[in-house]
Structures are given as structure tokens and as C-alpha cells.
Amino acid sequence: MSSIFLFILVAILASAVALALYVVGIYNGLVALRNLVKNAFAQVDVQLKRRYDLIPNLVETAKGYMAHERQTLEAVVSARARATQANVNVAANPADPAAMKELNQAESGLSGALSRLLVVSENYPQLKADSTMKGLMEELTSTENRIAFARQAYNDAVLNYNTSRETFPQVFVANNFGFQAAEFFKIEDPAEKNAPKVSFS
Amino acid sequence: MPEVMNFFRAQDEARGRTTKLVAWLIFAILAMALSIYAVAVLVLTYIHYFHGFTWVHPILFxxxxxxxLAVVLGGAYLRMAEFEGGGLLVALRLGARPVLASTQDLNERKFLNIVQEMALASAMPVPQCLVLDQDSSINAFAAGHTPQDAVITVTRGALEQLTRDELQGVVGHEFSHIAHGDTQLNLRIIGTVAGLTALSQVGYVLMRIMVASDDEDNRAGWALIVMGLVVFIVGLGGVFIARLIQASVSRQREYLADASSVQFTRNPLGLANALKKVAGMTQVAREAKPAELEAQHMFLVSSGGFAEFLFSTHPPIEDRIKRIDPSFDGVIRPVIAATPPPPVSSQEATVQQLNAAILPAVAAVQTPTSRRVYPSDLDIQAAVGFHGQLPPELLAATTDLVSAMGLVLALVFRQDPGQKAEQLKLAQTIAGGEVVSEALRLEPLLKHLPAGTRLPLLDLALPTLRGLSPLQLQAFRDALSKVAYQEADGFRLLLLEALMHRYLGIEVTSPTTPSLSLEAAAGLVLSAVVMTSSESPEDRLAAYKRAVGVAGFRGMSLALAENPLADLALLEEALVVLAAQKVADRRNFVHACGVAVLYDNQAEPAEVEILRAVSDAIGISLATGLEH
Known part of the structure; x- marks a missing residue:
């Protein structure tokens, strides 16, 4: 064994150690950012739960005035059930993009069902004048504003994490150690979706 | 009661100890690296790689x-880098879940309340609270670099099995670790142990590689195996020594934390009973997860499984109990983990209801000790602590992200209607107008509050704002501090800036490069502190002069600055000048301000507020003397 062999061995060993340290450092950084994403979801979760709790009361109050709109009401109830389930899955692991996608859809569905209910309720002046209904509507609007705000903070955390994991050299570590891209929390605005399309053609 | 401790002194001791410890460890590491070199020389000479024997081989060296060295330092750095993000990330990594301020769970609520009460009473920043849901044993830990980024985590078992008093004792113990800077001390040791472990692992790998490649039948292959073995053993020896040092230091800190907990809570039985419960559970359900085992020195009690005597990071539990509760007979009664505990004792509930029903006016706090000419740090700390009750509705507002923003906004509404309108306009877009409507809803409630409650409300509301993203925080800050300063706004803005620095890590900045001299800056700030009191002009001057003597800056004017609060921009500049001084000088200055405040043995709410504003702005924690 020559001295060159010894030298090469030491050099390989040294660079292997350095590389390992570097990779572990990147790995830890990604874990930290992903944890912050999970943490940010907790804030959204609180507000979402608050809205899920409001809806049964809302439906119950509306029922008394608009018995003929059974379908609309049932749509709200089932959309809520779906969203609640999706929320449970996301809360278990907010960094799971599939679960988040499901929640996105469920929440959009719930927002859509709720806005249809509001549109229909325009035809029931007594319902609109009901004080319980007024209070519930007020709280619902407030909660939705808060959800939007907490969602913004969550999306900021997701953006931060996703940008980091797509950047060189983090991207190698991210791909090899299963750091999936986190999903943004986007609720499609039902007002936008349902707005009548005006065509001048 | 144990001897009354001075936090500032305990801080210094902790720091001195850390330095000594780190020096010893560096020495040990150097000695190890040298011995590895020596063995390498011997082995290589033995196999005739070198011709003739000498100790000097520069390249080999x-x-x-x-x-x-690179392996040890690299390993240590990596391990410490894991703790980079502060206490929250450490706790999240161990699987803890943040307890939200709006939690409905009774046990979690109790935990949050205890932490808040203790933080307010000791003028410490309110730490973030977390729960280890999977752990049914009784345990807790604190983590973080500074009191600002500290977190307190308790296990689900602790929440469920401990009474309020016991949990309070446990929280007090963890508070003390934060206050004494133990979390920082731990960090260094963890790093070193990890570095040495890495060294022994490299040796092991080296040995295995050479053993596996058996095509070499000459002595060189054997020499490398021997080298690997030596590196492995030396690394292990280093780990052994480091762990011994860690354990001995850690045990001392545990005794100190136990004693301080009693001082915080003024109730030795709480912690003693909690420890008894832990001891009773030992045989039944004290199993730690691997991740917890690795970090066991951070916990309230070590989790067992390790050799109890030498490496134990915690003193024997019976001994700890005996030290705080001399009447302890040494008999531990077994506790069955599965028993569901009474949620809140009925007596406790009534006391809470009573407290909530009666909102005692926050009177100026009397210093607890007899008349003293120069108050100690402890007197100052006791005087600035808040012991009153806050109205439930406002308390609830501090727990919700949006409501907390509204509360902060309402607390710093400008006097001038035009400026207030401007503030409202800027805040209008935040959270779809919810912040503004919350601020307007809370404003009338705040009008009737006693003067001393503004600070604790801000203390509770600001940590909630940690949930904001950086962009959202920027928007909120813009809304708070637009428009030029006016004297009518008092030092509320100053206080707010200082608190933002304290809780959200936002630097206090001066618009221009400071042109004030140190003496002028110190004189101005001290004058501002003195002028907020309602004492007679003669008393103010005397208080000022005494504080100048304590501050110890040379060349400070002996005359009070005129109208020091008139120009807040200048005052901020003075604070920036002071913030650039050495830790010891700044701490001394904060102490001097405290002496001035307590000149008449009374800390009025306004005085407490400005004292807090000054200390937070120049980055010295009143409770601990620690640098922010």
C-alpha cells in the first residue's frame, strides 16, 4: 500500500463526511420549514371548525322559513359533512398534498352550497328579518373573513417551504427523502363562479 | 423556603459555568485529536511506513x-443547527402540538392560564405552550435560545394527572430553566456530545471497511483497522466524558430550577406533590419514545432506561422532593396511570369564578420587603409583575389572532381624530375589515380599565400575533405606526415598539444615525422614566440623582432633562444609543431605572410601563437580566 493510496482514502473519507454533514443540514432545514407549514394550518383549522359549528344552527333556523327548499338545505348539510371529514384528514398531516387537495374541493363545495342558500334566502323576507338569522349571518361573514386571513398566513408558509424545496441544492435532498410539495389552500370564490356571464356577442 | 435567589446572579453563574464547561470540552477534544495522531505515528512506524522513529510528521498531523477536529466540529454544528429555529421547532420535532390560545379543552385552558399568570407575575415574556399528545407519563420540558423564543411543553399525562397546584409547580420549574439560561447551556452540550459520537462512528466505519476488504494481507490493512479501532474508542471515551460533565452540570441546574419554582409559585407543595406522582408512576408507565430519550436532559424528570447513577441528567427524585419538602417521609405511593383525574376541583372552580366576578382595581404595587434604600433586582422584578385580574371579554380577545390585532390597535389608537381615522383606514383591508370592527368593539371596554392593565393585555395579545405571516405582520405594523409622533400619544408607541421587539423579534430602529452621546442618551431616558411618576419635583430630582449614581455612566448630567417625553423620535434615538452598549452596562442601566421607579417604594402603572418599554427596547429582560 503506497502513501498515495492512504492519501486518497483519507481524502475520500473527508469528502464523504463533509457531504453527509451538508446533506443532513439541508434535510433539517426542510423539516423545519415543513413543520412551520403544519403549525400554520392550526390557525386555519380553528376558524374552519368555528364555521362547521355555525352551519347546523344556520340550517335549523332557515328550515323554519323555507321548508320548500329542502334540496338547497340538504346540499349545505352534506357539503359540510364532506368538508368536516376532509378537514380531519388534513389536520392529521397538513403537509400531505392529496388530503389538502380534497379539503380545497370540499371547502369550495361548501362555500358554493352556502352561497346558493343565501341567493335562495333572498326570496324569503321573513327569514332575512329573523334576528337569529341576522346574528348567524353576521358571524358567518366574520368567520369567513378570518378563514381567508388565516389561509393567507398558511399559504405564505407553504410558499416558503415549496420555494426552498425546489431550490438548488435542496431539490436533490427533497426528491430523495420524500419531501412532497405542500398544497396551497385555495377556496374557489363561489361569487366569482356563480356570477352570470355577460355576453355581448 | 430555599434561599432567595437573585436571577441576575444565577444568570452570571450559569454563563460562567458554561464558559468553564466549554473550555474543558475543547481541551478534551484537542487531547483526543492529539492522541489519535500519536497512535497513527506509532502504527505507521510499526509497519515501516516511516523509516526511523520520530514524532514529527507534518502531513500526517x-x-x-x-x-x-473537522468531524467533531461538523457533527456538533449539525446537531446545534437543528435547534436553530428556536424552541418552537425543537418542540415540533419532538412531536409536540402547539396549544392554541382559543382552545376549548379544559386541561389545556388550565395549562395556558398557569403559564400566563406566571409570566405576567414575573415580567417574563409569555412563552408558547405545547402538548406532547402521545405521552401519557408526567413530564415537561422547556426549549429555546432566549426567553423570547422559549416554549414550554408538557405531556398529555401531566395535563391529565396533575392538579392545578402541581402543574403550576412543574411550569415554574420550566420557567426557571428559561430564566436561568439553562436551555442555551444544554444546547452547547448536546452539540459536543453529537460531535464526539460522530467521531466514534467514523472510526467504526473505517474499521468495518478495512475488515470487509480482506484482499489485503499486508500489515497496512491491519494498521488501518487498528487506527479505526483507536478512533472509535477515543470517540467513545469522549462521549463518556462529555456525558459525565453534562450530567453533573444538569443535576445542579435541576436543583436550582426546583428551588426557583418554589420561589415563583410560593408553594413548595405543588412541585413536591407533582414529583411524588411522577415517582409513583415510575414502575407503571414511564416509557419514553426514542426521540424523547435523546433529548431527555431537557425534561422535568429523566425517563429511565439509562444507567441511573452516573449519566443521569437528573438528581434522584426522592432527593429532589426532600429538598423542597423536608417533611417528606420517603415513601412513594404508586399511582395508576389509567385513573381519570378530576378535571378541575370544585373548590378551584369557585375560586376562579370569584376572581373573575370581582375585578380588583390594580393598585400601585407595594414592594414586598421592608423599606430599603436601594431596591434589589428582585424587588424591581416583584414590583413590575402583574398580579391582578383581567376582564374575561378582553382576555378572550387576546386569544384569537384577529381579535388580538384589534385589541392591540385599540390600545394604541391615536388621540388625534384625523390620525385615528388614518390608522383605521390602513387597518381596514386587514382580514376583510375584521380587525377594525374588533378594535371598535373593544375600544369602549378599554376606556374603563385601570391604568396598569394595558401592559399585561399587550403582553398577552402580542404573542398571539406570532401566527401572522411576515407579510401580514408588515401590513399590521404599517397600520399601527403611520403619521408623525405626538406627545399626546404618550409613550404608548414606544412601549409597543419595545414589545414588538420582545415578542416578534422586530428591531427598534432609529430613523437617523444616532448623534446623541451616551451620557446625554442615558440622561434623557432616565429623565423620561422619572418624569412619568406623580411624585413631587423634589422627589423626582432626588430619584434621578440616586439612579445616576447607580447607572455608573461617567459624565451624566445631574439635572433632569426638560420635557423628555416631548420628542419621542429623540427618545427612540437615545434608546438606540443605549442598546449598542455592553450587556453588563445595559443591565446596570435597567437596574438604575428600577431604582428610580422604586424611590418612593411605589411602582405606579405608568412607571412600570415605561420601565418595561426601556428594558425591552434596549434588549434586557427585566425578569432575567438576559440579553434578548
Missing amino acids: LTTFGLS
Whole structure:
């Protein structure tokens, strides 16, 4: 064994150690950012739960005035059930993009069902004048504003994490150690979706 | 009661100890690297790689010595980098879940309340609270670099099995770790142990590689195996020594934390009973997860499984109990983990209801000790602590992200209607107008509050704002501090800036490069502190003069600055000048301000507020003397 062999061995060993340290450092950084994403979801979760709790009361109050709109009401109830389930899955692991996608859809569905209910309720002046209904509507609007705000903070955390994991050299570590891209929390605005399309053609 | 401790002194001791410890560890590491070199020389000479014997082989020295140092330092750095993000990330990594301020769970609510009460009473920043849901044993830990980024985590078992008093004792113990800077001390040791472990692992790998490649039948292959074995053993020896040092230091800190907990809570039985419960559970359900085992020195009690005597990071539990509760007979009664505990004792509930029903006016706090000419740090700390009750509705507002923003906004509404309108306009877009409507809803409630409650409300509301993203925080800050300063706004803005620095890590900035001299800056700030009191002009001057003597800055004017609060921009500049001084000087200055405040043995709410504003702005924690 020559001295060159010894030298090469030491050099390989040294660079292997350095590389390992570097990779572990990147790995830890990604874990930290992903944890912050999970943490940010907790804030959204609180507000979402608050809205899920409001809806049964809302439906119950509306029922008394608009018995003929059974379908609309049932749509709200089932959309809520779906969203609640999706929320449970996301809360278990907010960094799971599939679960988040499901929640996105469920929440959009719930927002859509709720806005249809509001549109229909325009035809029931007594319902609109009901004080319980007024209070519930007020709280619902407030909660939705808060959800939007907490969602913004969550999306900021997701953006931060996703940008980091797509950047060189983090991207190698991210791909090899299963750091999936986190999903943004986007609720499609039902007002936008349902707005009548005006065509001048 | 244990001897009354001075936090500032305990801080210094902790820091001195850390330095000594780190020096010893560095010495040990250097000695190890040297011995590896020595063995390498011997082995290589033995196999006739070198011709003739000498200790001097520069290239070999560089490779072995440099390599072992690089491995140790690299390993240590990596381990410490894991703790980079502060206490929250450490706790999240261990699987803890943040307890939200709006939690409905009774046990979690109790935990949050205890932490808040203790933080307010000791003028410490309110730490973030977390729960280890999967852990049914009774345990807790604190983590973080500074009191600002500290977190307190308790296990689900602790929440469920402990009474309020016991949990309070446990929380007090963890508070003390934060206050004494133990979390920082731990960090260094963890790093070193990890570095040495890495060294022994490299040796092991080296040995295995050479053993596996058995095509070499000459002595060189054997020499490398021997080298690997030596590196492995030396690394292990280093780990052994480091752990011994860690354990001995850690045990001392545990005694100190136990004693301080009693001082915080003024109730030795709480912690003693909690420890008894832990001891009773030992045989039944004290199993730690691997991740917890690795970090066991951070916990309230070590989790067992390790050799109890030498490496134990915690003193024997019976001994700890005996130290705080001398009447303890040494008999531990077994506790069955599965028993569901009474949620809140009925007596406790009534006391809470009573407290909530009666909102005692926050009177100026009397210093607890007899008349003293120069108050100690402890007197100052006791005087600035808040012991009153806050109205439930406002308390609830501090727990919700949006409501907390509204509360902060309402607390710093400008006097001038035009400026207030401007503030409202800027805040209008935040959270779809919810912040503004919350601020307007809370404003009338705040009008009737006693003067001393503004600070604790801000203390509770600001940590909630940690849930904001950086962009959202920026928007909120813009809304708070637009428009030029006016004297009518008092030092509320100053206080707010200082608190933002304290809780959200936002630097206090001066618009221009400071042109004030140190003496002028110190004189101005001290005058501002003195002028907020309602004492007679003669008393103010005397208080000022006494504080100048305590502050110890040379050349400070002995005359009070005129109208020091008139120009807040200048005052901020003075604070920036002071913030650039050494830790010891700044701490001394904060102490001097405290002496001035307590000149008449009374800390009025306004005085407490400005004292807090000054200390937070120049980055010295009143409770601990620690640098922010």
C-alpha cells in the first residue's frame, strides 16, 4: 500500500463526511420549514371548525322559513359533512398534498352550497328579518373573513417551504427523502363562479 | 423556603459555568485529536511506513488532527443547527402540538392560564405552550435560545394527572430553566456530545471497511483497522466524558430550577406533590419514545432506561422532593396511570369564578420587603409583575389572532381624530375589515380599565400575533405606526415598539444615525422614566440623582432633562444609543431605572410601563437580566 493510496482514502473519507454533514443540514432545514407549514394550518383549522359549528344552527333556523327548499338545505348539510371529514384528514398531516387537495374541493363545495342558500334566502323576507338569522349571518361573514386571513398566513408558509424545496441544492435532498410539495389552500370564490356571464356577442 | 435567589446572579453563574464547561470540552477534544495522531505515528512506524522513529510528521498531523477536529466540529454544528429555529421547532420535532390560545379543552385552558399568570407575575415574556399528545407519563420540558423564543411543553399525562397546584409547580420549574439560561447551556452540550459520537462512528466505519476488504494481507490493512479501532474508542471515551460533565452540570441546574419554582409559585407543595406522582408512576408507565430519550436532559424528570447513577441528567427524585419538602417521609405511593383525574376541583372552580366576578382595581404595587434604600433586582422584578385580574371579554380577545390585532390597535389608537381615522383606514383591508370592527368593539371596554392593565393585555395579545405571516405582520405594523409622533400619544408607541421587539423579534430602529452621546442618551431616558411618576419635583430630582449614581455612566448630567417625553423620535434615538452598549452596562442601566421607579417604594402603572418599554427596547429582560 503506497502513501498515495492512504492519501486518497483519507481524502475520500473527508469528502464523504463533509457531504453527509451538508446533506443532513439541508434535510433539517426542510423539516423545519415543513413543520412551520403544519403549525400554520392550526390557525386555519380553528376558524374552519368555528364555521362547521355555525352551519347546523344556520340550517335549523332557515328550515323554519323555507321548508320548500329542502334540496338547497340538504346540499349545505352534506357539503359540510364532506368538508368536516376532509378537514380531519388534513389536520392529521397538513403537509400531505392529496388530503389538502380534497379539503380545497370540499371547502369550495361548501362555500358554493352556502352561497346558493343565501341567493335562495333572498326570496324569503321573513327569514332575512329573523334576528337569529341576522346574528348567524353576521358571524358567518366574520368567520369567513378570518378563514381567508388565516389561509393567507398558511399559504405564505407553504410558499416558503415549496420555494426552498425546489431550490438548488435542496431539490436533490427533497426528491430523495420524500419531501412532497405542500398544497396551497385555495377556496374557489363561489361569487366569482356563480356570477352570470355577460355576453355581448 | 430555599434561599432567595437573585436571577441576575444565577444568570452570571450559569454563563460562567458554561464558559468553564466549554473550555474543558475543547481541551478534551484537542487531547483526543492529539492522541489519535500519536497512535497513527506509532502504527505507521510499526509497519515501516516511516523509516526511523520520530514524532514529527507534518502531513500526517494535518490529516489526522484536522480530520478529527473537522468531524467533531461538523457533527456538533449539525446537531446545534437543528435547534436553530428556536424552541418552537425543537418542540415540533419532538412531536409536540402547539396549544392554541382559543382552545376549548379544559386541561389545556388550565395549562395556558398557569403559564400566563406566571409570566405576567414575573415580567417574563409569555412563552408558547405545547402538548406532547402521545405521552401519557408526567413530564415537561422547556426549549429555546432566549426567553423570547422559549416554549414550554408538557405531556398529555401531566395535563391529565396533575392538579392545578402541581402543574403550576412543574411550569415554574420550566420557567426557571428559561430564566436561568439553562436551555442555551444544554444546547452547547448536546452539540459536543453529537460531535464526539460522530467521531466514534467514523472510526467504526473505517474499521468495518478495512475488515470487509480482506484482499489485503499486508500489515497496512491491519494498521488501518487498528487506527479505526483507536478512533472509535477515543470517540467513545469522549462521549463518556462529555456525558459525565453534562450530567453533573444538569443535576445542579435541576436543583436550582426546583428551588426557583418554589420561589415563583410560593408553594413548595405543588412541585413536591407533582414529583411524588411522577415517582409513583415510575414502575407503571414511564416509557419514553426514542426521540424523547435523546433529548431527555431537557425534561422535568429523566425517563429511565439509562444507567441511573452516573449519566443521569437528573438528581434522584426522592432527593429532589426532600429538598423542597423536608417533611417528606420517603415513601412513594404508586399511582395508576389509567385513573381519570378530576378535571378541575370544585373548590378551584369557585375560586376562579370569584376572581373573575370581582375585578380588583390594580393598585400601585407595594414592594414586598421592608423599606430599603436601594431596591434589589428582585424587588424591581416583584414590583413590575402583574398580579391582578383581567376582564374575561378582553382576555378572550387576546386569544384569537384577529381579535388580538384589534385589541392591540385599540390600545394604541391615536388621540388625534384625523390620525385615528388614518390608522383605521390602513387597518381596514386587514382580514376583510375584521380587525377594525374588533378594535371598535373593544375600544369602549378599554376606556374603563385601570391604568396598569394595558401592559399585561399587550403582553398577552402580542404573542398571539406570532401566527401572522411576515407579510401580514408588515401590513399590521404599517397600520399601527403611520403619521408623525405626538406627545399626546404618550409613550404608548414606544412601549409597543419595545414589545414588538420582545415578542416578534422586530428591531427598534432609529430613523437617523444616532448623534446623541451616551451620557446625554442615558440622561434623557432616565429623565423620561422619572418624569412619568406623580411624585413631587423634589422627589423626582432626588430619584434621578440616586439612579445616576447607580447607572455608573461617567459624565451624566445631574439635572433632569426638560420635557423628555416631548420628542419621542429623540427618545427612540437615545434608546438606540443605549442598546449598542455592553450587556453588563445595559443591565446596570435597567437596574438604575428600577431604582428610580422604586424611590418612593411605589411602582405606579405608568412607571412600570415605561420601565418595561426601556428594558425591552434596549434588549434586557427585566425578569432575567438576559440579553434578548
